[in-house]
Amino acid sequence: MPQQYKIDKVAEIESRIEANNGVFVVSYNGLTVKQAQELRHQLREVGAEMKVYKNNLVRLALKNQNQPAIDEILAGPLAYVFYENEPVEPAKALKEFASKSKGVLEIKGGISEGNAVTAEEVQAIADLPTKDQLLGQIAGLINGFARDIAVCVNGVSSGLARQISQISEQKAA
Numbered sequence: 001m002p003q004q005y006k007i008d009k010v011a012e013i014e015s016r017i018e019a020n021n022g023v024f025v026v027s028y029n030g031l032t033v034k035q036a037q038e039l040r041h042q043l044r045e046v047g048a049e050m051k052v053y054k055n056n057l058v059r060l061a062l063k064n065q066n067q068p069a070i071d072e073i074l075a076g077p078l079a080y081v082f083y084e085n086e087p088v089e090p091a092k093a094l095k096e097f098a099s100k101s102k103g104v105l106e107i108k109g110g111i112s113e114g115n116a117v118t119a120e121e122v123q124a125i126a127d128l129p130t131k132d133q134l135l136g137q138i139a140g141l142i143n144g145f146a147r148d149i150a151v152c153v154n155g156v157s158s159g160l161a162r163q164i165s166q167i168s169e170q171k172a173a
Contacts, residue, residue, distance in 0.1 A: 006057060013053055013061035016082050024081040024094060024110035024122055025073055028052075031104050039097050039105070043081060046089035050081045068116040073108040087112050091126035 017023065028036065040050050055074040062069065083090040098105045109118045112125070129137070 009053065009057050010061050010064070013058055014065055016051070017061060017065045017067060020082040020084050022083055022087055022110060022112040024083070024087075024090065024112075025070065025108040026050075026079050026081060026094060026098075027076055027106040027108055028079045028104075029077050029106075031101070035101060035104065039093075042093045042097060043090060046083075046093050047085055048081050048083040048090035048093070050079050052077075052079050062111075067111055067114070070109060070111060070116050078108065081110075086131050087125050088128050088130050091122050092130075095123060095126035 031039070036050075043050050055078060058080065059071060059074060081090055081094065094105070094107055098107060107119045107122050109116065110122060111117065112121075117125070
């Protein structure tokens with residue numbers, strides 16, 4: 001019979017999985033308390049949260065929530081980064097912190113929108129532009145097209161006006 005606190009922890013993990021879009025798994029072996037606090041603060045700023053759970057309890061919670069099995073990466077001291085919205089900003093924060101901490105933090109993989117992702121895929125997600133950057137790029141493209149159309153429309157009318165002016169000058173001469 002499992003102990004009650006383990007049942008409660010599995011329920012807590014299940015509720016986190018259900019409430020969030022995904023989770024990244026990181027190895028934090030060698031991370032100092034100050035570095036962990038800094039990382040947690042950076043993740044909070046981008047809408048993510050880092051928690052440490054026993055790997056067996058996470059396995060059970062993932063199985064109970066019908067999530068993909070990521071058993072091959074669930075070994076050793078791991079932390080779980082849950083994110084609510086898009087995965088890009090938390091992945092960027094993890095990648096930046098991992099490069100700054102010189103190998104102390106290692107991204108193992110995770111689950112994004114119901115699919116298992118490898119460490120390489122998390123790195124690729126981190127290289128993507130954020131949603132706000134993409135919207136800005138789209139707005140810039142739309143603005144450019146609108147400007148080009150306005151120039152073309154204005155060019156037709158000004159060209160027509162020049163033609164009429166030249167014809168009237170020729171007739172007057």
